[in-house]
Amino acid sequence: MIKWRGTTYRFHPLLTLVFIGAALTGYFLEAVTLFAIVFVHELGHLAAASGFGWRIREVQLLPFGGVLIVDELGSVSTREELVVALAGPLQHVWMILTAMLFQWLGVGEREWWNYFIEANIMIGLFNLLPVMPLDGGKVMQCLIGYVLSYHNTILYTTWISMSLSVGIICTAVFQFVNGRLPLNLLVIGVFLLVSNWYAYRQLPYHFFRFLMARGQRVSQLLRKGTLAQPIIVTSRRTMAETLKLFMREKYHLIYVVNEKGRIQAILPEQQLVSGYLDGKKPGSAVSDLFM
Template identity: 50%
Template structure:
């Protein structure tokens, strides 16, 4: 691997649209502004990387995208939600630190007021835009982490994807409607289209996302049992299919499944592990739980 496309041992990957945006900015005579924005985005992403590595996460790469960047990690809902929120907020935190540093340098006369104003404005834009509740922006990840504290994870995936698609359309519509107020917002339009495409692709791959969550579920269960946890009951009747029950699993909970009969009596109590093993057998996942365990 070429050492020039790595930073702190993490691979850097430039999205083609990001490269086009950079080239167009340079051709338009905004090299200094573009270089500054590139540095801001990179430091923002390094904030995510350093926080993730501090928790022992495996960081695959930093993707630089038209709207900023994304730190790609191996962990997917197999770590505590609070860790995920801290890692996500570590990016905007870097923007806040850079803004304070710029104010201090301007006050001491080290940098000019004009450049400091642009630097602060650019940091504020990157931080606030990334906090929009749209995946894969930081705000979308925080939204997904918070939802996972109260809802089954399969439902979290669906809701976050649908919300991200709707808000991506809102961005596109805002760019088009801006024509009425003085001009077409090309950058916002391109970003909106990119986010819509990214979330449409994620929407179609929700089953893959959920399967990855279940595959890593063993690590989560081991962590919960090591630290000690209260079991979250799931109450079903024997006619419910294994697939339907697994979709009720929550990210931060260990479940015991109570299977009831028609009279409301408990027929069997199942931990998660045998249900997960059954689900991974494609020939059995569509079977009623009574056919397999009663």
């Protein structure tokens, strides 16, 4: 663990194993090159997040990328998350162009620059896979969030990520059966599967954090002016079920109707969120807020 300019950088055990293996097999320079590429990639995320004023707790460095641990879980705009997610892969573009320029100028060894370019392409494309917590997974989550409720967004992206992680593991096993030893692919697949299984177990906590920060996001939406997205429910529907219909980039008015379809009440979303967070039981009906 290293602390630099107020940010903690934590090395994942996988990265340590990669360095040890590289040192034992004579590929230490290649490992250092990969680490440098990953570090620059993560600095791109860090610069974008800092530019938006995000509170960054630490940066976890992995052999194939990194993870920014921030406090802005579901509380910032989707646009900001998209920019931060894409800021990492974009670093590979200028690194590749710089390497090509140095090759053209004849600076350094051509073979090393070829390796540098290939490593950038490999890391950049891998991070764009639609698997959480990779950058592609975050982009996928942001885009799905424009059409689905936030609860369903984090649920579906977790399931998609776990399914694709299993696919990576199966690919590694298939290669092993055919006489290859894809240890790196297998380790990455297992890591992604475990990470997403843990994320799946943490979904209630993740969603609760979203509700806790909802007031801040609603203030941002109302400050700039926004169209209200109606949610129509019966008075018997629970608050917990209704909150799961909330979309991240929409402001909601909740129309409570009776069995005949007549409107009994119109509730601003703040009233529902506050009622739920102020101690109402998850199974309490929406009607408890106005009856």
